[in-house]
Amino acid sequence: MARKKIFEGFVERLEILDQDGKVDEKEMPPLKDAELVALMESMLKMRLSDQKALNLQRQGRLNTYGSVRGQEACQAGLAAALDRSDWLVPSFREHAIMVAMGVPLRSVYALWKGDERGNIHPEGVNCLPPAIPVGSQLLHANGLGMAFKMKNMKEIAVGFAGDGASSQGDFHEALNFAGVFGSRTLFFIQNNGWAISVPFHKQTKADSVAQKGLAYGVPSMQVDGNDVLAVYKASKEAVDHVRSGKGPFLLECLTYRMENHTTADDHTKYRDKEEVELWAKRDPVDRMRKYLVSRGLWSEEKEKEFAGSVAEWIESEVEALESMEPASVTDVVDFVYSDLPWHLKEEREMLLKEGN
Amino acid sequence: MVARTEKLTIAQAITAGLKQAMEKDKDIVIMGEDVGRDGGVFRVTEGLMDRFGEERVIDTPLAESGIVGSAIGMAIGGFRPVVEIQFMDFMYPALNQILAHLVRYRNRSRGRYTLPVVVRMPFGGGIHPPEHHSESLEAPLLHTAGLKVVAPSNPYDAKGLILAALESEDPVIFMEPKRIYRAFKEDVPQERYSVPIGKARVAREGKDVSIITFGAAVRTSLEAAEDLEKKGTGAEVIDLRSLNPLDVDAVLSSVRKTGRAVVVHEAPKLLGIGAEIAAIIQEKALLDLLAPVGRVAGLDVPFPLPLLENHYLPNRSRIVEAALSAVNY
Numbered sequence: 001m002a003r004k005k006i007f008e009g010f011v012e013r014l015e016i017l018d019q020d021g022k023v024d025e026k027e028m029p030p031l032k033d034a035e036l037v038a039l040m041e042s043m044l045k046m047r048l049s050d051q052k053a054l055n056l057q058r059q060g061r062l063n064t065y066g067s068v069r070g071q072e073a074c075q076a077g078l079a080a081a082l083d084r085s086d087w088l089v090p091s092f093r094e095h096a097i098m099v100a101m102g103v104p105l106r107s108v109y110a111l112w113k114g115d116e117r118g119n120i121h122p123e124g125v126n127c128l129p130p131a132i133p134v135g136s137q138l139l140h141a142n143g144l145g146m147a148f149k150m151k152n153m154k155e156i157a158v159g160f161a162g163d164g165a166s167s168q169g170d171f172h173e174a175l176n177f178a179g180v181f182g183s184r185t186l187f188f189i190q191n192n193g194w195a196i197s198v199p200f201h202k203q204t205k206a207d208s209v210a211q212k213g214l215a216y217g218v219p220s221m222q223v224d225g226n227d228v229l230a231v232y233k234a235s236k237e238a239v240d241h242v243r244s245g246k247g248p249f250l251l252e253c254l255t256y257r258m259e260n261h262t263t264a265d266d267h268t269k270y271r272d273k274e275e276v277e278l279w280a281k282r283d284p285v286d287r288m289r290k291y292l293v294s295r296g297l298w299s300e301e302k303e304k305e306f307a308g309s310v311a312e313w314i315e316s317e318v319e320a321l322e323s324m325e326p327a328s329v330t331d332v333v334d335f336v337y338s339d340l341p342w343h344l345k346e347e348r349e350m351l352l353k354e355g356n
Numbered sequence: 357m358v359a360r361t362e363k364l365t366i367a368q369a370i371t372a373g374l375k376q377a378m379e380k381d382k383d384i385v386i387m388g389e390d391v392g393r394d395g396g397v398f399r400v401t402e403g404l405m406d407r408f409g410e411e412r413v414i415d416t417p418l419a420e421s422g423i424v425g426s427a428i429g430m431a432i433g434g435f436r437p438v439v440e441i442q443f444m445d446f447m448y449p450a451l452n453q454i455l456a457h458l459v460r461y462r463n464r465s466r467g468r469y470t471l472p473v474v475v476r477m478p479f480g481g482g483i484h485p486p487e488h489h490s491e492s493l494e495a496p497l498l499h500t501a502g503l504k505v506v507a508p509s510n511p512y513d514a515k516g517l518i519l520a521a522l523e524s525e526d527p528v529i530f531m532e533p534k535r536i537y538r539a540f541k542e543d544v545p546q547e548r549y550s551v552p553i554g555k556a557r558v559a560r561e562g563k564d565v566s567i568i569t570f571g572a573a574v575r576t577s578l579e580a581a582e583d584l585e586k587k588g589t590g591a592e593v594i595d596l597r598s599l600n601p602l603d604v605d606a607v608l609s610s611v612r613k614t615g616r617a618v619v620v621h622e623a624p625k626l627l628g629i630g631a632e633i634a635a636i637i638q639e640k641a642l643l644d645l646l647a648p649v650g651r652v653a654g655l656d657v658p659f660p661l662p663l664l665e666n667h668y669l670p671n672r673s674r675i676v677e678a679a680l681s682a683v684n685y
Contacts, residue, residue, distance in 0.1 A: 089429075120466050128432065129464045133456045139422060140457070143429020150385075150411060151434065169449070173422030180417055335463040336501050338470055338525040341554065341601035344501075 009214040013222040013254070016230040019282055021290025029233040035080070037297055039228050040288050041306055042076035046096035047285055048310045049105055049317075053112060056318070057263045062112045068096040070226070070258030073284030074190050076100060077231025078158070081239045087157045088127040089141035091134070093190070093257075094160045098127050105317040110324070116335075117327060126155070134195075135161055135168030138187060142174045145185030145248065156184045156242045164195025166209045175216040178248035186242050187213070187250040188235075190225060192257040193279075197270040213250035225253030226284040229291075256282070329356050361543040366536060369511035369544050370400050370476075373518035374438065376548050378408055381436060384522060387414045387423055388440030388476075397442055398478060398537055420450035424475065428457055431471040436522065444477040444531065445488040451496070458527050459502025474521045478534035479507070480572050480622050481654075481669050484662035491659050492571075492623040497529050498600050498632070504553050505599040507531035509574035511542040513597055516551030524553065531599075533572035556603035558610070562590035565679045566610040568633055569620035570596040573670060577620050580675035587676075589683050599629060607633060608641050615646035616682040620670050625653035647685035650678040 016027045031039075050068050057065040068075065075097035088094065088101055095108040102125040111118030111130070119129040131137035141159025148155050165171050166189065178185050189209045193200050206212060213220030219241065223234040231253055238249040256279040260267045267276075292298035328334075329351045333344050340348065364372060378384045386401055392415035395402030405413035416423050420441055427437035441447050447454070454475070461469040481490035497505050504526055508514040514532075521528040559574055560581050567577045574595045581591035592610050596603065611617045617637055619630035634649035652670045660668050 116464065116466055119464055120468065128469070129461070131457070133452060136425065136452060136456060139425025139453065140429040140432065142422075143426035143431070144433045145429070146426060147430045147433020147435055157429070169419075170421055170425060170452075173417070173419045173425070176417055176419070177422050177426050181414075331466070335465075335467045336459075337462070337504075342604060343601070 011210045014230045014234050015224040017227040043072040043285050046072040052314050063114045064262050064264050065112045066093050066262040067259035070256045073228035073231050074225045074253040077228045078235045080232050081235035089137050089159045090130045091160050092130045106321045109321045135165030135170045138174035141185050142178045142183050145183030146181050148184040158186045158188050160188050163191040163200050179217040182247040185248045189252040192255050196261045210252040218248050218250050220250035222252045225255030226282045360546045363541040364511045364544045365538045366511050366514045367400050369515040370518050373515040377522040384436045385412045386438045389442050391440050421453050424450040424453040427473050431473050436472045438474045441477045443489045444479040444493050445491045455500050470525045471527050473527045476530045478532045482535035505529045507571045509595050511544045513551050520550040520553050535572040554598045554601040556606035557595045559593040559595040562592035564590045565616040566592045566614045567618050568594045573620045580672045583676050612644045618650040618678045620652045622654045624656040626656045647682040650682050652678045
């Protein structure tokens with residue numbers, strides 16, 4: 001009897017745009033000038049609306065907020081590769097792509113303010129409410145992808161998670177199920193280096209999250225998550241793979257959480273300033289700006305003008321948020337069941353008696 | 357016209373209900389460990405894969421969280437999954453999916469994503485198995501808003517309740533009394549019918565004491581009622597059928613009649629459903645009571661292995677004793 005090699009695999013990392021704004025021409029995705037500019041604009045909207053949320057939180061106008069700063073290329077790149085009818089199954093740091101896919105910014109702010117109505121999305125916007133228990137939502141993305149396959153639908157489900165989630169059982173169960181059932185599911189992992197205070201190298205001995213997909217027979221790839229061109233291109237390949245019925249795909253974006261975990265956190269307690277500074281030099285928005293300027297597609301003036309229009313949009317969303325009527329006190333009990341059991345009717349009566 | 361009936365066990369009645377529902381509703385799918393080729397370890401899904409195919413009767417990988425979590429996604433995607441957790445004791449890995457998501461999506465999305473998922477779980481002791489095959493774990497599920505929890509005790513209710521569960525827009529935990537899966541056969545209508553969730557049943561009428569129970573313990577309670585009859589005490593046996601919502605009217609109207617109540621369940625006594633029922637009775641019918649509400653429950657220990665399990669389970673004589681102590685209070 002002999003020893004035979006029964007598995008051999010590798011994971012590719014795609015990089016296109018470097019820190020100086022230079023691109024690898026042979027890997028450039030076939031994007032028109034307007035599409036390149038749209039990627040930049042998408043990231044700027046994310047950056048500015050995120051900054052506004054941090055400001056609102058400091059002023060006490062939002063409750064705890066989790067910033068997306070640093071991860072804009074991941075979310076803008078993927079959004080550009082998806083159809084608007086595809087389904088998002090987000091965790092709690094996906095609000096940038098949620099807005100890019102049609103969730104109103106006011107809804108995102110409302111949820112961070114502590115208003116469940118922030119989870120009411122317009123008809124036709126296919127985005128599940130963010131899941132807080134880490135990694136648990138990947139199974140829902142798998143189930144949705146199974147449903148789409150069984151119903152012969154063209155949609156795909158995108159399950160989001162971070163590096164921390166890759167330690168959870170549900171991450172592995174989701175990949176395993178998706179592999180077995182050939183789910184129409186893209187596992188989109190933003191490895192931002194930190195699960196609150198625990199760095200990636202303490203999360204796993206593995207070199208990447210992507211390689212874990214291979215064990216489950218799920219094609220997997222890693223991409224420079226601060227390079228919007230690479231994220232777009234890899235996302236397109238991943239989305240095409242899933243949409244064509246070839247089964248699930250895992251795409252890992254290597255990125256960095258520039259801010260605290262949430263506004264309730266203080267990252268200076270566990271992160272070196274030098275590391276944060278290093279990643280600041282890899283900023284996804286700066287890189288794309290340099291590239292577009294070198295191509296003559298972007299300028300300081302253009303950016304100022306665009307930022308102005310974004311600011312107006314943000315202000316009108318904040319105004320809409322803050323002029324919302326308070327929720328009805330009976331909302332506390334009314335959505336738990338389709339038909340209220342007697343004991344909740346009793347509690348509803350009490351709430352009505354107490355009033356708002 | 358006389359309705360046609362067939363003699364079925366509880367297990368067969370559940371199978372019949374599932375089959376009937378699946379014939380009508382193409383979105384019903386069954387998911388679980390060994391539910392396909394094998395027909396389930398208790399054979400409750402026997403023949404369904406042959407009838408409906410591998411697409412609708414899905415043998416899943418062995419991972420309870422994966423099964424329930426995927427069923428959640430399937431439900432959002434338009435299906436009505438019936439999940440089998442092979443033994444209720446194996447629900448622990450799925451609890452995060454059940455408690456954190458299955459029961460909360462509707463509330464979280466303000467009513468948009470209601471999840472019509474039925475989770476079947478064989479429960480209770482008396483089948484002499486290894487560890488982790490005998491528990492009654494309804495308490496944590498009853499303590500969680502957003503679930504309906506039902507537990508039939510006979511073939512008629514088993515079919516009627518599974519059909520009702522498959523019409524529910526909200527998730528239902530369907531607890532199956534595995535000790536009496538095949539203990540007896542009863543006439544069950546062949547036609548489609550349902551037993552409404554939230555309605556208890558008077559399993560036996562009596563005027564002196566109300567024995568309130570569910571599942572396999574209904575049989576034990578009925579046997580105890582016979583013993584009590586011989587001692588001149590009329591015991592009324594209320595089969596709850598539905599643990600959430602609880603049929604408070606049925607419980608109260610019986611207690612108002614008898615003035616005495618004993619709750620019987622297999623789960624440990626501490627913080628079990630007996631405590632809740634006793635609390636509700638004293639809140640709503642204190643002045644009708646002639647004695648404190650008694651509880652005959654499992655012991656507050658992990659379920660023993662077969663050689664000692666009889667010491668754990670509520671039995672006929674413990675129920676008789678509790679009923680008499682209420683009557684003689």
